[in-house]
Amino acid sequence: MNKSLSVLLLFPIAVAAQQPQPSRLETDTVQLAEVTVRGYETNRSLMETAASINTLNVRDLNQRFGQPTLVPAFNTLPGVRMDERSPGSYRLSIRGSLIRSPFGVRNVKIYWNELPLTDAGGTTYLNALDVRSVGRVEVIKGPSGSLYGAGTGGTVLLGGQSSSTGQQASRAEVGVTMGSYGLAGQTYTIQTGKNNAAISLSYGHLQSGGYRENSRMYRDNLNLNATFAVNPKQTISIIGLYSDLMYQTPGGLTQAQYLANRRQARPATRVSPGSVDQRAAIYQKTGYLGFSHQYRWNDRIENTTVVYGSLTDFANPFITNYEKRADQGIGGRTVTRWQMIEAGVPTKLVFGGEWQNNFTVNRNYGNRAGQPDTLQADDELRATQSVIFAQLEATLPLGIIATAGISRNEVAYQFTRFSVQPVVAQPRGFEPVWLPRVALLKKLGENVSAFASVSTGYSTPTIQEVRPSEGTFNPTLEPERGTNLEAGVRGRLSRFQFDLTAYQFRLRQTIVRRSVESGAEYFINAGATNQKGLEAQVSYQFVVPKPDQFWQTVRLWNSTTLTNYRFRNYQQGDVNVSGNRVTGVPPTVVVTGLDAETKVGLYAHLTHQFIDQFPLDDANTVKSDVARMLNATIGYRKTLANRWTLEAFLSGDNLLDQTYSLGYDLNAFGGRYYNAAPGRNLTGGVKLAVRW
Template identity: 80%
Template sequence: MTKYSFLFLLVPISLYAQQPVVSRSVADSVQLAEVTVRGFETNRPLLETASSVNVLSAKDLTQRFGTPSLVPAFNTLPGVRMDERSPGSYRLSIRGSLIRSPFGVRNVKIYWHELPLTDAGGTTYLNALDVRSIGRVEVIKGPSGSLYGAGTGGAVLLSGPTNSGGEVANRAEVGALAGAYGLSGQNYSFQTGKNNSAISLNYGHLQSDGYRQNSRMYRDNLSVSGTFAVNEKQTVSVMGLYTDLMYQTPGGLNRTQFLANPRNARPSTPAIAGSVDQHAGIYQKTGYLGFSHQYRWNSRIQNTTVIFGSTTDFYNPFITNYEKRADQGIGARTVTRWQMIEEGVPTQLVFGGEYQQNFTVDRNYGNRRGNPDTLQADDELRASQSVIFAQLEATLPLGIIATAGLSRNEVAYGFTRFSVLPIVAQPRAFQPVWLPRVALLKKLGEYVSVFASISTGYSAPTIQEVRPSEGTFNSTLEPEKGTNLEVGLRGQLSRFQFDVAAYQFRLRQTIVRRSVVSGAEYFINAGATNQKGLEVQLAYNLVVPKPGGFWQSVRVWNSTTATNYRFKNYQQGAVDASGNRVTGVPPLVVSTGLDAETRVGLYAHATHQFIDQFPLDDANTVKSDIARMLNATLGFRKSLGKHWALDAYVSGDNLLDQTYSLGYDLNALGGRYYNAAPRRNITGGVKLAVRW
């Protein structure tokens, strides 16, 4: 099915590509050729980028949906899945990496303003960010280790708000929102750019009582960035954020409990107390500070070097224990771009390296109704990660762009338990790994291109996997390794825009989660997986803007993900699960939307998502429910004089009033797979902005 679907799309598009190109005015309404991506340091139009990259704009992030969250925007992209099992608890999957993520973000490398947000231990505190302070997201799908280091899922590049010219606008904005289940929030932002400097400041507050018992949350986020041109050759930037986040964790329900009352938290049993009794939740304070220095040696050579540090205090009263963790991390990354040849066969060399180091103090206590009790474990962990890389890109005759990259990756951990005598340090260093990537892109006329790539992936176990909540140090867990083959086609034909990618990823030493009776998890290597997928992103502009016309834009779009992920040589205890579908990966996800804006200021967005059934356990004996979600936003934007602007909106979520789980606990003991999503609910908000 997947193979023939790809051929069905490929053949007619290739034929149309031979037709005369459309006029510039029509092409500009789609702007595919003008969308520049930073992924793999190409800084090329998306049409000339030989990889699967999706871009989310500020409008996608903060206008299409009423609730300020990354989750719904990420879920409009093919091959990407983001869960929020309770407000503030993010779980991100790119092309199926969710299998090893009971919570949080793993196996995906994330950068914020070119600074690594993913630390040396593989942990990413993505929920420390406020979506209202993000202006653009690039999602690179598939192994990207040739330039970004370890990780088989992909990479995400986050940046701050910019105007259409790429520079910070002079503006200030205040906003407020309110919605169902005690949702409320405020946001204050300030951006200015003058002469050789630019400053951006954002403060956001969000709180909710939650749909379920024990699912209250609040988050206060402050972020700041400043860029200063020292002279014609040098630019210095500083970026920082601080977040105070709390969210309660209601826990998973079994099928009977989910159907009886999906709003309940995990109940107590005679043997184990429930989420409410144990005050289960996360208390997280994160600080991050980074500096960037860009030096332009001449028109052909420039270097960007960043240094950064982070600190996180993490408290987690869990059902069976109380964890206190303190993370401290430092690191640096340097990238040099050299335009070696400008004429004939333009050739660019990108090279550099990245180093990170983390120190973690992790203590587990007994949990007595939300208060730490007897000390159970007192551990220190050290993590280091380094990568050196080089990439050569050449523009060949006949419209061919060739890319070849290579990186060397090294990861090491150290573990010491002080609560057990004798005190013995346990180091674990993984063998250095070389990760190559080769890609070719061919332009078919001015508005269509086709690409093919082969890349290797490598993902060492994270700190939370070698020292999971089960409490032991796993010195035998091996890294995942894999090879990805991919072909893609993208372009635009008149008002029609398309982006199609088909891939096969063979993963070895797959890391999977297991859990004990209490719900605490541990991880093992369990064979291999064969992952085949097709990703299609389509859009069509129903109208072309005309001077004085009522409609500024009316656009329909569709994102479809079709997968066939299978276990290979996969053993689950005494059971051979080879040939089964990979747990937690839907065979089909379809998102469809309509975006409309008018000259008088009215705008509307409607988004529908269909998620097919998928297995919740490795044995494929339990499947999820089919999910159909409908979201719609209606707003009005009005200029008040020359400098002021008002934006008011109302947004509805789960308008079909479905009962579904917004994030399943995979392979959960006792069948506690379900985390119920809110029923139909409404959110409204208003923003007032001034420009100068």
Template identity: 65%
Template sequence: MRHRYFSVAIFCGLSVPAILFAQAPTSSSLDDTLQLNEVVVRGYATNRRLLETPASIGLLTRRDLNQRFGTPTLIPAMNTLPGVRADERSPGSYRLAIRGSAIRSPFGVRNVKTYWNELPLTDAGGNTPLNALDVRALGRIEVIKGPSGSLYGAGTGGTILFSGLAVPAGKTNVELSALGGSYGLYGNGIAVQTGKNNSAIALNYNHLQSDGYRDQSAMVRDNLSLIGSFSVSPKRTISVLGLYSDLYYQTPGGLNQAQYAANPRASRPATPTLPSSAAQHASIYQKIGYLGLSHEYRWNDRIQNTTVIYGSNTDFANPFITNFEKRTDQGMGGRTITQFRLPNGPLPTTFTIGGELLRTFTVDRNFGNRGGIADTIQTDEELTARQTTIFAQAETELPAHFRLTAGLSRNDVRYDFTRFPVRSAGALPATTLTRNFTPVWLPRVALLRTFGQNLAAFVSISTGYSAPSSQEVRPSAGGFNATLNAELGTNYEAGLRGSTFNSRLRFDIAVYQFYLRQTIVRRSDATGAEFFVNAGRTDQRGLEAQLSYDFIQPSSTSLFSLLRIWHSMTLTNYRFRDYQQGTTDLSNNRVPGVAPTTLVTGLDAETKLGIYAHATFQFLDQFPLVDANTVMSDPTRLLQATVGFRRMLGQHWTLDVYASGDNLLNQTYSLGYDLNAIGNRFYNAAPARNGIGGVRVSLRW
């Protein structure tokens, strides 16, 4: 397998994300990309050029999030990054995997830490409400792939850093948008941004709704966000982030192969013992409010501190086929990070120290479900989750263009669970169970060497730790799993990135070997309710590469401002080790849900007249759907394209009109499989060929 990885790497070349390298912005392009030796990333608190960052980091800019694809979701843009796989099993139902971590996520986002400008978005229970964000309010995403616990705490998959839209300095910008498409898709939005001498404020409201391709798959979402930054003195900056999301989406449920072949648009039908998804009005009601404050203080050009605090509240209801769950989550926490720079010594060094404290209190009750109406109470439970992380990192510049990064963190996770009696006759008194996971120290060491301005190589060793999430220790049917153990792993990685031919050809490659112990996997019972178990060890080998080539360079005489082809490739070989399921030995089987080969190719074109076009093709090879590897997925071939016209009209107005097509090859495929599903209900059909059209009008003064 190693020979396969390296031979393909040599053949395909080494690449850096195409999304990083646009030409100088014109009136028809989005001013959101820079050259390789200019772009700065925030990963691991280095604030250095991507070329000088010793980690695998993918970057999505405003062009990738809001222009390349017409569909206003995060899914297609995230899938252009090697090592990242995003699913939307039905509109609004997101699932995200970084380097295969979706094996433990039947729905939602787990095993991934997320932040918005240092504000934690992932709660103390390890869950991230990614579907509460609207892509139209985002300006940039950094994805750190692999264990990053030395600075960001628990998690073995990776870390995502979000940023909002850039606010124009000294100007005000108002943008109105509307879109419509197949299967009842409709959306609109308004964005207001204003920048003054000492402040920047952005207010975004976005609405999206869809009837859905499948029966019982409608969705309605409203998002409101407020971002403000205020320089109250030359040394002090205070920022605020307010988010509110009101999301409703129906859950059609998985189909078996015969049902999927007969009618992929159907929702899960009734059985002799269980009603259908439609009869039970299976759906999700989710309202999330989030308020965060950030304080940045710069003592001088060598010492600065950023401290953040936040509070959140989630109201969640899930009429399911067998029960009706109602849950309220109240979260709070904070993070502080201080940097000390010593630039003038024989070995210039930057020290980073800090800590993070998260707490989430959950009240969770299960009822019977009588046609979408909560019936008799079944369980009444409370769960308190706590996460504490302290960390330190040193980054030292060594002779001969070497840079050494060493980090260490201590992670502590605790759950307190209480079940209250729901019947008076013969009821047991309320009892509290506590699960303390043994605190762990997570080191990371990385060494980088630059070769001139256009080439760098790095190696790293990092450790990962991921305690079970609150949705795993307390599954949907209720109860508390006190025997589930935390995942622990060690990752060995090497990478090479750079550019040549006057920066027209860019490349990025990473190879890794991740040894994971106590791997958490999903199981489900006869009703479809999930639970989780540890599955011994897994060995996870992978190769991630990107290549991009610009056919033209900036020129006053050229018709094109951008003409680029790019390619993304992910190769994996994830296998179980020492995995016994009853009397069956599953050691050496492939880990389900992880495609051995993923290829994504794109063509981007923008003209100075304002016409732009983007085409994207992705291929996923078949992969196992069960631990026994007896059922395989179908290969996926997906073609998407967008054409549009974007141009300034006069001094103040900008018009952007576009049309987009999805699944242009009209393939029947599942965008998100239910792994290890009882009754072989693996399949969640994605929409057939469909189209979207939209318009954006902005005024700047």
């Protein structure tokens, strides 16, 4: 593939460690054969799932790293990169999908407790979630449109922390976090799970002064998760979320500015003021309410139907303008699982549909030192998405599991500008597309399996791409299309676990970002890419835990990602950059960790990340710096009187005190690529919980 393949020979170990645990107090001895995943509605063990899926559990999300953010946990997964260019500003990439994401989450479909969190316009307010309320993550890598709709990057399934119906204990927890650069936060959680009802309510506050100038943030987050067993056949759930988020945006720096003073915000230029002058920031309030109904017709047929409504109030004083946006979303999804044949050749049929509608009011004003000025544009956008899908899964003789799925996807937009006369609605519809997927898995004994799959990818432009900050409506932007070939092997040999996947994804009509001198962006279809990759996870468990043994967990793990992404038939203005590396995708990423837990409650986690140089522009004339980050966390957890649990931790980030960028602005005008990361910093916290 490329010279980076040699790295795999040096690091043939990669994490099979992101596996769910029934309890945070249990040790990490869960085997691949016991990890049940929900991806592609298989509800099988990971060993029997013919797809590239990684999982994160409560321990990965809320114990291994002290910083209360999703970023470091996601970055332990091969093929996944997450940035936080300033506190609260998430950017997620799965297998190179970052090229069209100057900010936010695009080209990735995300579900929250089975409810669509990504709206009909392709926008996901992932930063509205508090990682401390997330209990489980599944990342499906590559096109998954046969079941989840349009998207070429992947799908993320998020689950909250909640009680189970019938659980006879209630629980309350309070936590305090403090750290460098003004980091401070509190969490309050109460859960009850008695008789036929389970309710979880949590509140979290987080604030930071920020490492850079103009990078302060705060977030208040309220989560509700309630489940009621109406009768043996029916279960109803209510999921609610409210988030009040503010984060300042310091802006990208040129290399000279970055080296001179990496803590400064973007300074003024001859044509535009700086970030501090314009009070550049994001103000985002999000409310989300969803209902889920599960009905079990009999032992072979069950249905889950969800509906949701969402409201987002968004304001962004930017360098060039002041954007105010209001998003209203509604939608639903229904999935029926039918075990058609139980004996002989067990066969399962999954079918259903998803529908979403989004209405956005978007107004741009002049920005006068952080205050809206003269109205520049007054727009309305409507977006509708619909998906119908079906998937057949059969367990054949000789340990073979075959899966075939297909979906029909339809997307339409309507844009109306009221600030220009005459007022004319501009529709933009895309032809319905059928997205198939076929996969085969062969069990090679009890502890090893191999799989292969072929899937198609299709991703329409998001609302933020057809109507970007540059302010024009682009009705000519075409969807991305691609085909993905994938093969993998995973298994367990005694204490050693491994998960290896190779893939090739050919993408056409690639959507990419361009920017003007002021920093405002617009998007175009620029050509095609050929994306080859190899992802590996392995872990080795040094001890087998026993009840009276001091060492309960001692585990070494590693995650390695090797890529060779190249442009094909790719134009950048008048320049053909075919053959160049795809912008923003590192050829080599290696993450290595050591986890240890003891019977007395002491635990420690050590994590090192290596990120190789990668191009920051399509011409490949500018490259990132090599990044080496070391993180360590030590903690103590003790149960008192069988009711109280006390936990304290101390975590250090960037312990090597490296100079690196949190996330680069790709193809940035004027060479403003750099967003400096904090130097060496510490985070500590205490949690106290009680059961009754």
